[in-house]
Amino acid sequence: MSSKLTRDEIAARVAKDIPEGAYVNLGIGLPTLVANHLPADREVILHTENGMLGMGPAPAKGEEDPDLINAGKQPVTELPGCAFFHHADSFAMMRGGHLDICVLGAFQVSAKGDLANWHTGAPDAIPAVGGAMDLAIGAKSVFVMMELLTRDGKSKLVADCSYPLTGVGCVSRVYTDMAVFDITPEGVTVTDLFGDTSFEALLEITGLPLKLAQ
Amino acid sequence: MISKLVASTAQALADVPDGATILIGGFGAAGQPVELIDALLEQGAKDLTIVNNNAGNGTTGLAALLAAGRVRKIVCSFPRQADSQVFDGLYRAGKIELELVPQGNLAERIRAAGAGIGAFFTPTAYGTPLAQGKETREINGRQYVLEYPLHADYALIKADRGDRWGNLTYRKTARNFGPIMASAARIAVAQVREIADLGQLDPESIATPGIFVKRVVKIGATLAKEQA
Numbered sequence: 001m002s003s004k005l006t007r008d009e010i011a012a013r014v015a016k017d018i019p020e021g022a023y024v025n026l027g028i029g030l031p032t033l034v035a036n037h038l039p040a041d042r043e044v045i046l047h048t049e050n051g052m053l054g055m056g057p058a059p060a061k062g063e064e065d066p067d068l069i070n071a072g073k074q075p076v077t078e079l080p081g082c083a084f085f086h087h088a089d090s091f092a093m094m095r096g097g098h099l100d101i102c103v104l105g106a107f108q109v110s111a112k113g114d115l116a117n118w119h120t121g122a123p124d125a126i127p128a129v130g131g132a133m134d135l136a137i138g139a140k141s142v143f144v145m146m147e148l149l150t151r152d153g154k155s156k157l158v159a160d161c162s163y164p165l166t167g168v169g170c171v172s173r174v175y176t177d178m179a180v181f182d183i184t185p186e187g188v189t190v191t192d193l194f195g196d197t198s199f200e201a202l203l204e205i206t207g208l209p210l211k212l213a214q
Numbered sequence: 215m216i217s218k219l220v221a222s223t224a225q226a227l228a229d230v231p232d233g234a235t236i237l238i239g240g241f242g243a244a245g246q247p248v249e250l251i252d253a254l255l256e257q258g259a260k261d262l263t264i265v266n267n268n269a270g271n272g273t274t275g276l277a278a279l280l281a282a283g284r285v286r287k288i289v290c291s292f293p294r295q296a297d298s299q300v301f302d303g304l305y306r307a308g309k310i311e312l313e314l315v316p317q318g319n320l321a322e323r324i325r326a327a328g329a330g331i332g333a334f335f336t337p338t339a340y341g342t343p344l345a346q347g348k349e350t351r352e353i354n355g356r357q358y359v360l361e362y363p364l365h366a367d368y369a370l371i372k373a374d375r376g377d378r379w380g381n382l383t384y385r386k387t388a389r390n391f392g393p394i395m396a397s398a399a400r401i402a403v404a405q406v407r408e409i410a411d412l413g414q415l416d417p418e419s420i421a422t423p424g425i426f427v428k429r430v431v432k433i434g435a436t437l438a439k440e441q442a
Contacts, residue, residue, distance in 0.1 A: 049317065050241040050387050066243055067388040073242040084386055086393040086421070087241075088325040091318030095338060119343075126305055127314050128294035129344065134318030137337045168341035168357075 003195040004147075004177040012037040013192070014103055014145055014175050018044055022100040023093075025049065025135055028072040031103040031145050045081075047099060049131040051090045054082030071131065091131070094138030102139035104132065106146045106174075108161045111208050113171040113183040115144065116163035129166075136167030148176035148205065155206045157181060157188070178202065182213070189213050218380040218430050219409060223253035226403045226429045230254065230368060233286075235263040237324065237364075237395040238276060239371035242268060245388035247372040247405045249433045251275045254370070260284045265324070265364060267317065267391065269293035269301035280304060289364070291317035316344060319361050321394060327363035328397025328426070336361050369399035373422065376406035377413075380427030381420045389421060396426040403429045 005013065007030060015037035018024055025047045026032050035057065038044050046055040048070045055070060056077035064075035093099055108116040115136050118129045136142055146156055157174060173191075174181040179202055180192035188206075190199060191213040199212050220226045227250065230236070236254070240246030255278055262285050269290050270277030277300040279285055288310060293301050304310040315323070316338050326334055335358035339345040349360040371392040373382035382404055384392055396402040404422075409432050 048387070050244070051390050052387050065386065067245070067386040069242065069244050069387055073244075078386075084384075084389055086389050087317075087321040087391045088394045091321045095318050095322075095336065114341075124306070126294040126302055128292045129314060129316050130292040131317040133316040133338045133342060133344065137340070138318075165342045 003197065005194050006177075008033060008037070010145055010175055010177055013180065014143060017143075017173075018101060020044065023047055023053070023098065025094070025099055025102040025139065027102065027104040027132070027135065028130075029105045031105060032070075032072065034103055034145070047090075047093060048076070049090055049094075049135075051085050051087060052076075052082060053085075054079045056082070091134050094131070094134045097138060097140060099139040101141045101143060102135045103143045103145055104135060106144045106156065107163045108156050108158050109144050109146075109171050109174050109183075110161045111157070111159055111183070111188050113169045114161050115142070115166045115171050116161040118166050119164045121162075121164050132166050136170045141172045142167075142170050144171050144174045146174070146176055148178045157206050157208065159208060181210075187211060217378045218424070218428060219378050220429050220431050223249050223405065223431055223433075224256065226250065226431045227253050227257050227368075230257055230259040232259050233261045234259060234367040235265070235365070237366045237369040237391070237399055238264060238266040239369070239391045239395050240266065240268075241387070241390040242271065244386075245372050245384070245390045245392060246275055247370045248275045250370040250372075250403060250405050250431075251279055255279050255282060255284070261286045263287045263289065265289040265320075265366060267291055267320065268295060269298055269312075271295060271297045273300060277301070280310065283309070285310060287311035287313065289313040289315060289320070291315055291320050314344060320364070321391065323361055323364035324391065324398045325394045327365040328394060331363055333360055333362045335359065364398065366395075366399040367401065369395040369402040371395055371402065371404050373404045373406045375408045375410045375415060376404055376427070376430040377410045377415055377424070378430070379412060380404070380424030380430055381415050382406065382422040382424075382427060382430075383415055383419055384421050393422045393426075396422045401428045402426055403431065405431050405433045407433065
């Protein structure tokens, strides 16, 4: 067994926790993989910020409609029961607390649930925020999906974010390639361990006072 | 007889002055009023403030307007994209001002302008660099940031069908900012694929009632389709 989950395996793990009837927004990038792992017999309604509920998968080649795209500007399809609406309504669905779950990527998540996913803070970087800040504060549950370590081996789950914040205390659960973490008012709990990752190893990697779920 | 129909995009934008604030609809290519943007480029107004979700893609449309040096400031949520090289170059050279706004705040500020709201408190961006220097308030135990409406002189939007009263329908996710931008501008100009006779549009499916629209111009083919 490989010691870490692949991106698709993380996506499958996230999909397992999305219940029937949930209204869900999948952020651009890694989180879009989650849609591929939702079982066909489970009714989950996908929201896209550019004005659609009931978004379906990518169309067959040649069937693309440039007026029918997702937040990543990729072509998508209509499912029976889908609806279109303007941008203020779309963001009211987030900001008004109507979405059950959003799944976002992250540069860093803090032990208090602060999220940093829009800007590295590098002086020459051109900032772009899109809908990230609205999703972060709006959905009832904010799931983060990311690899636990940066390319140079540092934990992205940290005591305090060093990157500019997207939202304060907004993340409820973090799915990584090594473990699943629940952010609670009492601290960070490890609820799932993957491969040969041990709880002790996570303590060392993160430097956080983690608890192990019973 | 009321007629908001105008014969050409040039006529629709003939009175845009230098220094105007212009809302431009679209999310990427979907709903982007390409022909109206081209007409604005041709018309020559400069020192413009442009509000759009993005900051131009490739070298046509909004990107061409930026490249021509006609835009002083852009208000948007997501300037950086794989093909935003025109904006990137101007921004790095200090030749364009950027006001970066979270997308929901952008939409709500536009909606608020159209609805006559003086300002509103929003939870979005609280505690982040994009709320720096802004008034905040705790309401029922939650922190909010004060945001002001975003009024404009013009709105350029792309709809699907329109009639001589200015009623508009849209197509799929190309609706995006169209209805709220139409309501927030002094002069909303809509380009449409097709002009419908009065009474032909299903009143139940009119997403922008004509009261919000001043000018309607027919373009013909759906452009996003040809460009894709």
